[in-house]
Amino acid sequence: MTSRLAPFAAVLLACSLPLSAVGADEEKKDEKPLTYDEDVLPVLRANCVGCHNAEKQEGGLNMSQFAALMQGGGSGEVVTPGDGEFSYLYMLAAHQAEPKMPPNGAKMADADLAILKKWIDTGARENAGSKVKIKPKEDLSLGAAPIGRPEGPPPMPPNPYDAAAYEGELKPLSVEAIPVEGRVAGRADAVTAMAASQWAPLVAVAGEGQVLLFHADSLQPVGVLPFPEGRPMSLKFSTNGRLLIAGGGRGAYRGLAVVWDVTTGDRVAEIGDEPDSVLCADISPDQSLVVIGTTNKKAKVYAVATGELVYMVEKATDWVTSVGFSPDGVLLAVGDRVGGLSLWEASSGLLYSDLRGHSDAITDVSWRADSNLLASASLDDTVHLWNPEDGALVRKVDIKVNGVESAAFAADGTFATAGRNGEAMLWDLGGKQLKKFPKRPDFALSVAIADEAVPGPDGKPQPRIFVGDWTGVVAVFKPDSDQLLAEFSPNPPALTERLAAAEAKVQELTAAAEAVAKRKAEAAAALERAREAKKTTAEKVAAIDKQRNEATQMQKSLADAHGKAKKSLADAQAAAQKATQEAAKAAEAAKASQMQIAAAEKAVQTAESETSKAVSEAENALTDAEKALAEAEEAVKAANEEQADAARKTAEAARKKLDEAKKTAEEARKSAEVKMEEARKAVEELKKKGEETDAAAEKATAAAKTAEDAVKAADAETKRLAAELAVAEETVKRLPKELEEAKKAADAADKAVAPAEEKKKEADALADPAAERDAAAARLAGLKVAIERMTKAE
Numbered sequence: 001m002t003s004r005l006a007p008f009a010a011v012l013l014a015c016s017l018p019l020s021a022v023g024a025d026e027e028k029k030d031e032k033p034l035t036y037d038e039d040v041l042p043v044l045r046a047n048c049v050g051c052h053n054a055e056k057q058e059g060g061l062n063m064s065q066f067a068a069l070m071q072g073g074g075s076g077e078v079v080t081p082g083d084g085e086f087s088y089l090y091m092l093a094a095h096q097a098e099p100k101m102p103p104n105g106a107k108m109a110d111a112d113l114a115i116l117k118k119w120i121d122t123g124a125r126e127n128a129g130s131k132v133k134i135k136p137k138e139d140l141s142l143g144a145a146p147i148g149r150p151e152g153p154p155p156m157p158p159n160p161y162d163a164a165a166y167e168g169e170l171k172p173l174s175v176e177a178i179p180v181e182g183r184v185a186g187r188a189d190a191v192t193a194m195a196a197s198q199w200a201p202l203v204a205v206a207g208e209g210q211v212l213l214f215h216a217d218s219l220q221p222v223g224v225l226p227f228p229e230g231r232p233m234s235l236k237f238s239t240n241g242r243l244l245i246a247g248g249g250r251g252a253y254r255g256l257a258v259v260w261d262v263t264t265g266d267r268v269a270e271i272g273d274e275p276d277s278v279l280c281a282d283i284s285p286d287q288s289l290v291v292i293g294t295t296n297k298k299a300k301v302y303a304v305a306t307g308e309l310v311y312m313v314e315k316a317t318d319w320v321t322s323v324g325f326s327p328d329g330v331l332l333a334v335g336d337r338v339g340g341l342s343l344w345e346a347s348s349g350l351l352y353s354d355l356r357g358h359s360d361a362i363t364d365v366s367w368r369a370d371s372n373l374l375a376s377a378s379l380d381d382t383v384h385l386w387n388p389e390d391g392a393l394v395r396k397v398d399i400k401v402n403g404v405e406s407a408a409f410a411a412d413g414t415f416a417t418a419g420r421n422g423e424a425m426l427w428d429l430g431g432k433q434l435k436k437f438p439k440r441p442d443f444a445l446s447v448a449i450a451d452e453a454v455p456g457p458d459g460k461p462q463p464r465i466f467v468g469d470w471t472g473v474v475a476v477f478k479p480d481s482d483q484l485l486a487e488f489s490p491n492p493p494a495l496t497e498r499l500a501a502a503e504a505k506v507q508e509l510t511a512a513a514e515a516v517a518k519r520k521a522e523a524a525a526a527l528e529r530a531r532e533a534k535k536t537t538a539e540k541v542a543a544i545d546k547q548r549n550e551a552t553q554m555q556k557s558l559a560d561a562h563g564k565a566k567k568s569l570a571d572a573q574a575a576a577q578k579a580t581q582e583a584a585k586a587a588e589a590a591k592a593s594q595m596q597i598a599a600a601e602k603a604v605q606t607a608e609s610e611t612s613k614a615v616s617e618a619e620n621a622l623t624d625a626e627k628a629l630a631e632a633e634e635a636v637k638a639a640n641e642e643q644a645d646a647a648r649k650t651a652e653a654a655r656k657k658l659d660e661a662k663k664t665a666e667e668a669r670k671s672a673e674v675k676m677e678e679a680r681k682a683v684e685e686l687k688k689k690g691e692e693t694d695a696a697a698e699k700a701t702a703a704a705k706t707a708e709d710a711v712k713a714a715d716a717e718t719k720r721l722a723a724e725l726a727v728a729e730e731t732v733k734r735l736p737k738e739l740e741e742a743k744k745a746a747d748a749a750d751k752a753v754a755p756a757e758e759k760k761k762e763a764d765a766l767a768d769p770a771a772e773r774d775a776a777a778a779r780l781a782g783l784k785v786a787i788e789r790m791t792k793a794e
Contacts, residue, residue, distance in 0.1 A: 034119040036066045037127045043112045044069075047093070048101065066126045077396070084120035086431050088398055097398065154200035154452065155242040155263050157213060157223040161782020166789045173213070173223030173265040175786055176495050180208045188491035190443075191468025195235040195244070196450035198369075198411070202262065203450055203466055204244055205474060205490035206232035211246055212490050213262065216453035216464055219476065219488045220779060225260050233277060234293075237262075239285035239327055247281025247292050249274065257281040257292045259304070271302045280322050284346060285329040293320030299334045301349060311349030315342055322362045326371040331388055333374055335362025341376055343388055353391030357384050364406045368413060373429070375415055377407035383417055385429065397431040405444060410479070411451040416465050418444035424467040426479055437477045438484050442470035495787050502780040509773035516766050523756070523763035530749065530756035537746035544742050548735040555728040562721040569714035576707030583700035590697040597686040604679040611672030618665030625658035 034040065044063045050056075052063040052073075061073030069089075072078050078089040091097035093116060095107040108116070119125070158165040160172035193206035201216035208231050213223035230250035237244055244262050249255030255274035260267055271290040272278060280293035289310065291301045299313035299320045313320075313334050322335035325346055332346040339358035344351055360380035367374055373394065374386040383404055385395040401419020409415045414434060418424045422440035424447055425433055446468040452461035464485070465477045476486040492498060632651030 033122060033125055033128070034115060035125045035127050035130070036069070036119070039115055040119050043108075043115055047108050047112065051102075070124070079120055079124055081120060081124040084117035086395075087120050090117050090120060097400065099400075149199060150240045150242075154197070154202075155240070156200045156202055157262055157265060159782075160222060160786045160789075161220070161779060163785045163789070166785075170264060172786070172789070173225075175221040175224060175492075177207070177212065177221070177224055177492050178210045178226060188472030188489045189231075190470045190472055191446055191474060191490060193232050193235040193246070193248075194446040194448045194466060194468045194474070195237050196408075196448035196453075196466060197237050197241040197262075198239070198451055199241040201450060201453045202237075202241075203448060203474075204235050204237070204262075205468065206235055206246070206248070207490050211235065211244065211260075212492070214474075214488070214490075216450035216466075217455075218775070218779070219486060220782075221492050223262070223265055225265060227258060229254060229256060229258070230277060234280040234282075236282050236324075238283050238287055243268065243283060243287060245281050245283045245290065247278035249277040251277050253277075255292075255294065257290055259283060259290065269304050269307070271304070271307060272300060279319060282324050284325045285327055289325070289346065291323045291325070291332060291334075293323045293334070295319045297336070299323055299332075301332070301346075313342075313344055313349065315351065315354075316340055318361075322365045322376070324365040324367055324374075326367050326374075326388065327369055328371040330371065333365045333367070333376070335365055335376060337361040339378060339380065341365075341384075343374075343391065353388070355384070355386050355391055355393075357393055357396065358382070360403070363404060364408075366407050366409045366415065368409045369411060373409075373413075375407050375409060377404040377417060379403035379405075379420075381419075383407050383415070383427070395429065395431050397427060399425065401425075401444075406447045408447050408449050410449045410463060414479070416447045416449055416467075418447040418467050420444070422469065424465070424475075424477070426465065435477075435479065435482050437465070437467065437475070437482055440467065440469040440471075440473075440475060444469050495783060499780070499783045499787060502776060502783055506773060506776045506780050509769045509776050512769040513773045516763075516768055517770070519766065520760075520763045520768075523760040527753070527756040527760045530753045533749040534746070534753050537742065537749040541739065541742045541746045544735060544739045548732070548739055551728055551731040551735055555725065555732050558721055558725040558728050562718065562725050565714060565718040565721050569711065569718050572707060572710040572714040576704065576711045579700065579704040579707040583697065583704040586693065586697035586700035590693040593686065593689055593693040596689075597683065600679065600683045600686045604676065604683055607672070607675050607679045611668075611676055614668045614672055615665065618661065618668045621661045622658065622665050625654060625661040629654040629658050 041064075044052075049064050051058045052061045054062055054064055054068070057073070059073045061078065062068035070077075070079055078087065078092075080087045084090050088097065090113070092099070092101040093108045094113055095101075100107065107113075123130075158168060158170050158172040160175050162172075165172050189208055191205060195204045196202070196216065202222070203214045203216050204225075205212050205214060210227050211225040211232055212221055213225065214220065215222050225244070225246075227246060227248065230248055230253070232246035232248035234247040235244065242261060242263065243259050245257055245259045247255075247257045252275070255272065255276050255278035257269075257271040257278055258267055259269040259271070269290065271281075272292050274292070274294050274296075276295045278292045278294060281290065283290050283304070288304055289301055290304055291299055293299050297314065297316045297318060297320065299316070301310045301312070302308065303310050313332075316334065316336035317340060318337035320334060321337050322333070324333045325331070326333070329346055331352060332344045333341065334344060335341045335358075339360050339362060341355040341358060341362055342351060343353045343355065355374075355376070358376065358378040358380050360378050362376055362378050364377040365374060366377075372388065374388055376384045376386065378384070381399055381401065381403055383397045383399055384393055385397070386392070387394050399417050399419055401417070401421045401423050403420040404417050405420060406418040407415055414426055414428055416424060416426050420443045422442060422444050424437045424440070424444050426435040426437075428434055444467050448466045449463055450466065451463045453464035454462040456462045463479055465479060467475045467477070468490070469475070472489060472491065473487050474490055475484060476488075477483075478485055493501070629651060632654040635650065
């Protein structure tokens, strides 16, 4: 024992030294310490003393005197020096605990609360000369590592709803509850005891004449352990989770403890033979010892192997109501009906420490997994957290439930409580309430935490908290939620009734699943249609807006093009007119040229005629002159000398005349030739000019035709653009209205999406019974298997 707890003691010692010196070291030397007489009493007089004074002590508390205040009231101490936050007085005044003070008034002013808290934190001095006495704060974190997980799969009975399980070496247990004479089917008695396996999803619930095993996740019965000796008053799993021990019996008749192997359902031990019911029992972690608590004020420890009594604890002054071995097997806690609580060396039975503080019956004890913290529940409305090393009270937690019936540690170090006012709560080690679960209809008698009830999505198990009450109902909660998860009766109906109910449930869930699936599908389809309509209308708005912009741009472009086309038409018409005029001029010029050519050709003909005539005349004259010369020469020859001279002169004159005639003829010929050449050249020039004029006329005619064609084309283009412009103008005029209508449709479609999304969200939020239906169908099939197999076994 000493070697195991030595490191923890060293930690406590190291932590306690600086804490005990808070009042001396942390206060500023120039700051006056707060005292009851000077600082706190005025606050109490203003807020509390009217109801809590020497003459009127509501709740048994007198605040008008320092000593009386420190003594506390009917609920115990209200001031814990050094711990203002968790002092009961401060918690009540700050409305952090029930009953809030004042009961029907506003809480104390923040400034007064600050004075009260600081006064407690700095030691709760009575006056300036008082010495500070601050209780050291314990290290509440998990010290050593908890005991490790046993090797192999977690101990569980075979699944009775799986046909293959009946073929294995270990057979499933019966899940048919044992009938109890006089009890209404489906209705259970008060849940007097309950336990949860540390390593498996298994919960044991006490019932009349039996212990029922339930799966912590499906909440289906997985086994019934007969206890014909009476009613189990206490249930606990062994440290490795394989064994379950029940202590109970019949009042004033017989009491004992029974140990079962939960994997086989076999009774592996029956311990004790008491004349009255055993109130509590536990089995040591090494499974060598069993302790039972009796109504004869004794805790008896037996050897499992022999069933012989090893030793007795006889310190109790009343019934022994709670017993529990520490998980490491070193210590044994024993609590009685008048608030007595003590620790004993488990192996020797020697007293280890006396834990004083409770003022009413100890209803339950629970060890933290590392054995370094013990929780004791009491009808004095508190849970005490104890350091088993030195027996020191680490924390007193005021539960305020009219009496705590049960307490249980979770693997993470938090603990749950169940009380007589029907409330179950979850707490941290600092005494802070983490959750208050919905109130049960009657006494909450037992609480158990299945640390590995449900496999989590990340592979880590998720715990569940089970609360059994006086009405015979077990409620199930999640540690992180204050909502009821499920509830079940520990007295399940007969298998045939469960089968009929399961068949009806499957039909109901099938119809519900189909209805939900239909609603979800309809909501999804409606949302898809709404989104598609939104998309379509938005696209239409964008398309119309784009079309409007394009039409406006097109209208502008067409207007510009139409204006240019009209100008081009006017230019073409002007050019055509000019070309036509030029063609007419060219035609006139060609006609004039032809006339000139004709005149020139006629002149050439005339000139030729005249030239021919002149040449002919000249030739005739020459012929005449030659004849005259010949005659003259003949006359000269024939004439006498006198006549010859005259004839010679005549001949000479004729010869001159001939020469002149020749010359004239030659000149006339040459002149005629020149004139003819000039006339021919003139004709040629006129012809060439005529050709040019004709070509110019043809070109001008072609140009005029081209200009006319251009006018026609320009006119056609102008008309085409005018028509397109009219269409564009009509489109621009029409599209704004269409755009406005499209926007209205888009707005309506957009507004329709939100309701569709909300309806889909509502539909998606509907609990889908499909998984529950499948699970129910699986349970139905399992029930059929169980009934068939058990019928065959019978």
